[in-house]
Amino acid sequence: MTSHTVYRTFNTSERREFVRITEDVQRAVDESGVSEGMVLVSAMHITAGVWVNDDEPGIQADALEWLDKLAPPSWKEPSNEVARQLLPDPGDYRHHRGGEDNGDAHLKNMICHHQVIVPITAGALDLGPWQAIFYAEFDGRRDKRLVIKVLGE
Amino acid sequence: MTSHTVYRTFNTSERREFVRITEDVQRAVDESGVSEGMVLVSAMHITAGVWVNDDEPGIQADALEWLDKLAPPSWKEPSNEVARQLLPDPGDYRHHRGGEDNGDAHLKNMICHHQVIVPITAGALDLGPWQAIFYAEFDGRRDKRLVIKVLGE
Amino acid sequence: MTSHTVYRTFNTSERREFVRITEDVQRAVDESGVSEGMVLVSAMHITAGVWVNDDEPGIQADALEWLDKLAPPSWKEPSNEVARQLLPDPGDYRHHRGGEDNGDAHLKNMICHHQVIVPITAGALDLGPWQAIFYAEFDGRRDKRLVIKVLGE
Numbered sequence: 001m002t003s004h005t006v007y008r009t010f011n012t013s014e015r016r017e018f019v020r021i022t023e024d025v026q027r028a029v030d031e032s033g034v035s036e037g038m039v040l041v042s043a044m045h046i047t048a049g050v051w052v053n054d055d056e057p058g059i060q061a062d063a064l065e066w067l068d069k070l071a072p073p074s075w076k077e078p079s080n081e082v083a084r085q086l087l088p089d090p091g092d093y094r095h096h097r098g099g100e101d102n103g104d105a106h107l108k109n110m111i112c113h114h115q116v117i118v119p120i121t122a123g124a125l126d127l128g129p130w131q132a133i134f135y136a137e138f139d140g141r142r143d144k145r146l147v148i149k150v151l152g153e
Numbered sequence: 154m155t156s157h158t159v160y161r162t163f164n165t166s167e168r169r170e171f172v173r174i175t176e177d178v179q180r181a182v183d184e185s186g187v188s189e190g191m192v193l194v195s196a197m198h199i200t201a202g203v204w205v206n207d208d209e210p211g212i213q214a215d216a217l218e219w220l221d222k223l224a225p226p227s228w229k230e231p232s233n234e235v236a237r238q239l240l241p242d243p244g245d246y247r248h249h250r251g252g253e254d255n256g257d258a259h260l261k262n263m264i265c266h267h268q269v270i271v272p273i274t275a276g277a278l279d280l281g282p283w284q285a286i287f288y289a290e291f292d293g294r295r296d297k298r299l300v301i302k303v304l305g306e
Numbered sequence: 307m308t309s310h311t312v313y314r315t316f317n318t319s320e321r322r323e324f325v326r327i328t329e330d331v332q333r334a335v336d337e338s339g340v341s342e343g344m345v346l347v348s349a350m351h352i353t354a355g356v357w358v359n360d361d362e363p364g365i366q367a368d369a370l371e372w373l374d375k376l377a378p379p380s381w382k383e384p385s386n387e388v389a390r391q392l393l394p395d396p397g398d399y400r401h402h403r404g405g406e407d408n409g410d411a412h413l414k415n416m417i418c419h420h421q422v423i424v425p426i427t428a429g430a431l432d433l434g435p436w437q438a439i440f441y442a443e444f445d446g447r448r449d450k451r452l453v454i455k456v457l458g459e
Binding site for chain 1: 156195246256
């Protein structure tokens, strides 16, 4: 069995942003020489995720707006009444008592999930025609790490 | 290490539907001859998922109704005021500007997650007594593919 | 390839509760002798999950309150109007027709996802500095099982 581990650091200009990483993942597979196996792509932070979806800007804008309703930030006005009612009942996230302001990003991490596994077949990522891999930043503008781990033969 | 890859195509009669695939996954494991390892079960589309849960029709009907509230389709009336407010603020999904109508299915894909990994122990899927594996279709009535990849020894 | 499988049983005192299991997972890796590989941590029940996040009580209280709004129990008053509207339209979960009362826990399982994979590098869990692993119980007070499966070399 061969294993190959790559770390990537992101520092996004937006606080919430999707960053395409399909090619980074394929490069890690190429470097490993693995032709049959899998690659784990996993955020190393608790306020980020990884999403496999279409590389279409409309979907990403839709998803970021929607995530702000389901898991509302408390550092800006809630988008509407639903977002307001999904905020914590104490008036703000309990997590913010220690000085943080990213309680929403932890919940977005839960919805999105922080990792995916991509199968490797004949040396290539075995993705469907519209599947692209994205690092999903929910509390950016600072260095955040991701691990890419290739396993196979 | 042994690897074995199987593709399955679904064309559901309903637009949203859960399809039990536990036996398909076990068959792929049997064919591989793997007794210790894991099997990745992953939708190859961006409007579908894979869910491990109970094979109980009530749960599936509950889940489909609930997903339509959380990630509302725009081609039918929102179920209620919460669903209406979770629709995008521009009045429709930005993704629909290109002629699509499945913006909701991309968000359902995020909630459900598009894949699971099942451990293989002594040649069998190491699932709990009520765990069954389902392909979760969120925009069906057309050919959609799934990959089952067995890895182990 | 080495594989090592460990089962753990939880019986939480609260119906919904996060239980830290990072050390249990590391112990399974230590026992296996694997230095490069991965470890699958997967709930064997359909009303539980596994979450990698910060070990901070405020986040966990926020997450449990929020999950009760998004996937409301029907055995207590909904938290507010949003939670009420996210309950099933027949008045209660269809799943409860068979005598169950945990329909909400199946939906929480979908949001949280029932499993994670942790990379193993140089014999250690390759987690970020704030990442801890939690068993996420959504319908406890009875024996529930989790499987930890280490694979690698």
